[in-house]
Amino acid sequence: MLIRRGRLADAQLAAEQARYRTVQYAETLRRTLEATRRNVRAVDWLNTVPDMIAEALEHVADRYRHENAILTNIRKARDEAEDQEHKRRAAELVDIVKDCIRRHTxxxxxxxEAGPLxxxxxxxxxxxxxTAYTGLDLYGQLLAPVLPLPAEQATRVTDAFFAHGTGLRTPASVRIGDLVDLLLTPPVERQHLGAEMPEPDLIATPDDSRFSEEQLASAxxxxxxxxxxPRRLSGLLAEAxxxxxxxxxxxxxxAVHAASPPVGTAYRQGEERLLFAVDDGTPLDDHEFGGADLIVGTALLDAVGMAADRTEAS
Known part of the structure; x- marks a missing residue:
């Protein structure tokens, strides 16, 4: 249809696209067959490859019909054309279509051939x-024959074995020739303080405290x-x-936190008083809380003695 309308450029583009698609199928098939020759289990011959082969055969059959029709029409257009430029472009299209048909074939x-392969x-x-891997019997092939030999002969055997069996040996010293590139490389200019640090974008976190400063001060x-x-926790709760x-x-x-008072922290900070709570087994009688009715009190700390102990320790 494109040939009859004189659209040779569009017909050429369609033929080249079909040829490119054929090349893609050929390359995919080549890689698949190479992988099959290496390991047949690594290729999906149950679904993927049969689907690809069927799709490629359908592509080839479809292009055969179209390009044979294109070849017939373009030859006719080439022979009947009076414009030399039109005749030349038609001849080029004939060569392209022939190459496409050759690649399809x-x-x-x-x-x-893919299925039989x-x-x-x-x-x-x-x-x-x-595959059989031949191993080395160190005892039977090396140690047993070498033991009866004199030390001079045995050393030659063991030196030859370890020279070839222990791999490469790292040189004891570095050669100057290995450092030529490093020595001739100019030093990199560096700033004294390094690169400038970016300014962090800090976002203020909202205050999600349940209790206010006034409530903390009151408690x-x-x-x-x-x-x-000292007082009972039940009385403190009622007053609060x-x-x-x-x-x-x-x-x-x-009060619960005071049941395990931070004595070490108070000692290091030199505090004079420390809140504590003790459970004497009395149950708490309160309509909101349960547990033990703790005895809450304040202990006096020897600030002078603790300061002296810290001085001696330092």
Missing amino acids: QLQSRLL FRAEQDRQAFAAP MELLDLEHDA RLRDPDLPYLVALL
Whole structure:
């Protein structure tokens, strides 16, 4: 149809695209057959390869019909053309179509040979004898014959064996010739402080604390007990509930934390007082909390003695 309309350029482009597709099929088939010759199990001859062969054969049959029709029409157009340029382009298209048909024929023959090659390689690889690797018997072939020999003769044998059996030996010293490129390379200019550090883009994290600073101050005031007047957790919770409905949760949290007081931290920081909590087995009678009714109190620390101990340790 393109030839009849005089669109030789479009007809040439269609033929070249078909030829390129044929080359792609041929290359794919070549790689597949090479892989089959190496290891037939590495190629999917159950689905992938048969589908590719069927697709390629369909492509070849379709292009045979089209390009034989193109060849007939283009020869007629070439012979009937009066314009020399048109005649020349038609002649070029004839050569391209002939080359396409030749490549289609080659691809078809290779596609038809693929099945027999697969079956032959399958038989060869399935029934081939396993490769035998000859090993070295160090005792029977080296040690036993060498032991009766004099030291001079045995040394020649062992030197020859280890020279060939232990691989390459790293040279003891570096040759100047190996360092020529490194010595002749000019030094790289470097800044004294290095590259400029990028300015980090910091994003302020939102304050997601459940308790406010005022609530924390109120709880600490409530737990600021005299060293000789400890209190029950139940009483502290009741008093905290009168100040703020959420304050008992913070007081309970601080009291539980005081059950394992950070004595070492207080010692290093030289603190004079330390909040503690002790469980004497009394259950907590509270409508919001359960567990033990802890005894919460404040212990006095010997700040002077701790400071002296730190000085002696340093």
